């Protein structure tokens with residue numbers, strides 16, 4: 001095998017031995033495999049500290065202390081959380097929900113989020129700004145104008161995003177104002193060391209500087225290793241979940257320290273992290289029910305239908321977040337999987353407000369759904385309601401009944417912390433005969449405040465919904481052949497990292513040299529047999545083209561594996577769209 005040596009590959013880009021046959025598993029098998037991956041995320045044991053190890057717990061405590069100090073003096077102090085794609089969406093959710101909790105507790109909001117590509121990236125994939133460190137730095141600079149002290153959390157699961165590196169670099173140059181924390185899931189030595197266009201540093205250079213600042217007690221690095229992703233490189237899954245666990249734990253404990261004035265120690269942190277382990281078990285104890293959702297969702301995509309999530313509050317936002325990542329990961333159409341939130345932008349509570357005018361993909365309220373889509377909703381589509389309490393049933397019934405008239409599968413996922421009342425359950429299963437009821441574990445003690453307790457329940461519930469939605473969208477895309485072994489074989493080349501990932505996938509699956517794989521990818525990207533003139537083009541130009549050009553990796557794979565021209569490969573894919581079948585068909589010709 002000519003693929004790059006595993007030990008030099010970041011964990012976040014490695015192929016997970018647990019999932020190498022996920023593409024040929026049945027729906028229950030897929031969910032069971034994802035269960036073992038999520039257990040692995042919490043258990044760690046990759047020869048580097050994991051989520052629950054001492055050094056991680058200590059770093060969390062350090063961050064809690066700093067953030068609690070900022071919460072005490074919110075006037076000219078600020079917490080900034082920032083990232084690209086899922087990392088930025090998790091930052092958004094953490095910042096907005098923490099602010100809400102602070103206000104409910106009689107305090108002032110003190111958190112802001114940044115996401116590469118701005119607020120439109122909350123709903124759609126905007127990958128290119130991830131490659132721009134200067135953009136990152138200038139957006140951070142703007143966000144902190146007038147602030148005296150800033151705790152900055154830069155999230156990049158792979159320790160790979162230049163946008164975040166640019167911000168960390170800015171923090172390191174202004175340590176009198178900033179205390180930076182780098183959050184990611186690789187050891188520092190595996191940070192990305194590729195050249196960055198129009199910048200004189202690599203991400204790794206900045207991470208090394210961060211390491212030095214950490215030794216001087218001026219910065220933090222929080223980088224537990226959670227193991228390779230279930231779908232290779234898909235950091236929306238374990239990476240996104242681990243990000244959520246860490247951000248929620250840090251912010252809730254900081255709020256507890258501030259609001260309830262209670263001491264937070266290692267035991268408190270461990271109890272919180274333990275609750276997430278219990279949550280994973282509660283979720284997957286419903287693996288049979290979840291696999292029914294996966295099956296229906298997969299059948300929808302197979303029939304060229306759609307998967308729609310509907311939710312109230314942050315439950316609805318979890319659906320939107322899950323949907324947003326399907327486009328770059330699986331090369332799917334942005335309308336294939338969509339999320340709708342009751343109340344639209346008022347519920348989203350994003351900094352830029354209503355984005356309706358950006359186009360149909362930004363119309364996210366239930367009303368928008370009824371106006372734009374309900375009329376053409378049909379029996380190949382799937383509807384999944386996401387609920388955070390049985391009390392929300394009344395709000396969902398009317399829309400659910402309307403949808404049922406179209407003959408579609410209308411399903412629901414409900415998380416509940418109270419023992420579920422039998423009568424409520426009867427009405428629930430009348431409206432949603434196909435549902436997943438997640439009985440959540442007790443929340444860790446969160447002092448005396450009811451607001452704090454309610455917030456802790458919500459954060460755990462969102463985590464549970466994330467796991468279910470990730471199972472649904474991953475499983476459904478596996479069912480339509482978008483995964484080969486455990487590789488995303490229709491990934492879109494939308495940024496620098498994805499360009500090199502595409503090459504690695506082709507190299508690995510067609511067992512060829514890196515050079516051959518690069519030629520195959522360029523050939524597929526530009527639809528040409530002669531790639532000699534493309535050798536000197538900047539990766540950013542390949543990315544620009546890759547953002548518009550579909551099926552690059554499948555075409556490149558067929559070119560490399562079967563020595564086809566891009567034209568022949570595209571023809572083959574028209575006849576046999578499932579890549580594994582297309583290769584076998586070519587070999588058997």
Ligand SMILES: O=P(O)(O)OC[C@@]1(O)O[C@H](CO)[C@@H](O)[C@@H]1O
Pocket residue numbers: 083084085086087127130155156157158159160161233234235236239325497
């Ligand atoms: O900077 P990170 O967090 O390593 O990676 C961010 C990213 O490139 O990867 C994710 C999916 O793999 C996307 O959500 C996002 O665009």
